[in-house]
Amino acid sequence: MGHRVLTFIMVFLSVVLLGSLACRPAADSAEVILGEVQKNTQNEMELLDRDLSAAAKKLSGLDLAGSESHAILLELTQNRSYLLDACTIDRSGKIVGVEPSIHQNVEGSDVSQQEHVSRLFRTLQPVLSYDFKTVEGDEAAVLDYPIFAPDQTVSGIVNVVIKPEILLGNIISPMVKDTSLAIWGMQPDGRIMYDIDAEEIGLNLFVSPMYHSYPSLLELGREIAVKSTGKGQYQFLDTGLQQTVKKQATWKTFAFHGAEWRLILIQVIP
16 A cells, blocks of 8 residues: 555656646747747847948938939838838928839828927937828838938938838747747837737727726736836737637837837746
């Protein structure tokens, strides 16, 4: 009898130990994936930033509405599926050049009152805006760079219009493929920038009726909004929005030229 009890205890402890070891790599791999998503987002935006800075230098002294300027704008958008377009803006805040040509109908639009434009002219520093309704009619973010004339006065702005859900989707999708993980993106104001459930993109966590019935999500969302990193749990619908499940959230922040994107990794708790 004693031998059987001892055997049972040894087997039980072995199962517990194996279970513990099995869980730990899963948690560690989730942290690694989130870190990679953050790093890859940073790398992609730094490459874009480098090319935009170079474009600003090339545009110095050029007619911002001229053919040379249009060629520089078109080059910026090549092989970047997440860019809606690239623009030049003159010192008065008017769009004078746009590429690709499908969006040239917005040339002549006055964007001087847009927050990111006024901030750049005030600070003379690059600016990454949060998502807003652009003159093209899309919800998008804008990365602006000042164009300095040869006498070092600011002659205008060159910018690119970014669709964050495409940029983040291109990075996140292959990272979580064939795993039980999910990652969503949120601005500090609660706007959902990316989610595997596309109908959530563009909703605001703190305003949309879709989230009102999930107080634990709203509570954690307020913490995510003010803290650059953290962990927490909440209840919400599963992927596909079929049934309510409990989720473990871990988040990090991508910060760039005045904007912050929260990247939140999710694991369903059995």
